[in-house]
Amino acid sequence: MLRAADAMDAAVEPVELIAAAAGGDLAAFEQLYRQFSPRVYGLCLRLTGQREAAEDCTQESFVAAWRALTGFEQRSRFSTWLHRIAVHTVLARRRGLRVAHEVAESATGLPEVADPGSEAPLDLERAIAALPDGARHVLVLVGLYGFSHAEAAQTLGIAEGTCKAQLHRARGLLAAALGLEMS
Amino acid sequence: MNDPWAKPLDERLANLPRDIAPPRNLWPGIAGRLQHKPHRARPLLWAAAAGLAGACVAGALTWTVLKERLAAPAAPVAVRASSFDEPHNPSYVAARASLEVTFRERLRLLDPATRARIEASLAAIRQAHEDIRQALASDPGSPLLEQLWQSTWHDELDLYDNVVRATQTTMTRT
Secondary structure, three states: OOOHHHHOOOOOOOHHHHHHHHOOOHHHHHHHHHHHHHHHHHHHHHHHOOHHHHHHHHHHHHHHHHHHHHHOOOOOOHHHHHHHHHHHHHHHHHOOOOHHHOOOOOOOOOOOOOOOOOOHHHHHHHHHHOOOHHHHHHHHHHHHOOOOHHHHHHHHOOOHHHHHHHHHHHHHHHHHHOOHHHO | OOOOOHHHHHHHHHHOOOOOOOOOOOHHHHHOOOOOOOOOOOOHHHHHHHHHHHHOOOOOOOHHHHHHHHHOOOOOOOOOOOOOOHHHOHHHHHHHHHHHHHHHHHHOOOOHHHHHHHHHHHHHHHHHHHHHHHHHHHOOOOHHHHHHHHHHHHHHHHHHHHHHHHHHHHHHHO
């Protein structure tokens, strides 16, 4: 039975590409990159709130995935496994593990993501980026990318109850920031 | 979820695109860092031994050159044993401990700012290692956590090795 994070990504698992890449086929791994990088980049961007950091984390994530690919046992979907690597990469970066690659946060800390055709998504993106780290991480993982509370709690190294509380907090802050509480 | 704003908020969240294309092609930067699957590279023990051997060469330290060498990207140790029994291998642990002694000796030779930066990096690596160890304790079967735990173990050794080698070349020359 697939978990939430798996269920949301119903695309057919690229088993052959994964196997080829695990065997050292760089072209196959590039195809995996082409297929999965938009989701990984989106995840990194929303977790970091900063474009350059998201680019670095996306690259780090795929490098780490390449190195770890032989250990991928397909107990979860490839995308789920890759997303966990991306989350750990972002968290490690925040801890200063990769201090040499650290970049300054932008003045606003807002993501440079926008749907040119609509102001509303950008408002929401900004409101998400302005959330406190703990609340934002949980909202992004659980509210956007389909992690279960148990998965998110384990990945973030927090208690499941804390995860739920952070989600509740994040949603309340978002509602206030977007003026939804008044409507 | 009895809040009246819950539904409109959920709708807005649901409408956000999950996929966002990177603004530039990140693949060249990734491909440039990938090796062609060296599953079995030089054992890490030998890397540690190489660092120890290098530490035997005496000499004086030229600060400017040292800084340049520390600033330059260090060659990776590039050693990732496919079976991770290093923490339980007495000879490996002894070699690693010796390398740490050399690292500590060399660290004392560095200027305070560089030393502080390296100490901060080491503290961050050790904190991450401990965090992951605790996570592993509650989820011992996680291959990802195991991989990350190995990674921090190797990151610490890489740091030792980089400092020893960065100072080594200078000491050899002078």
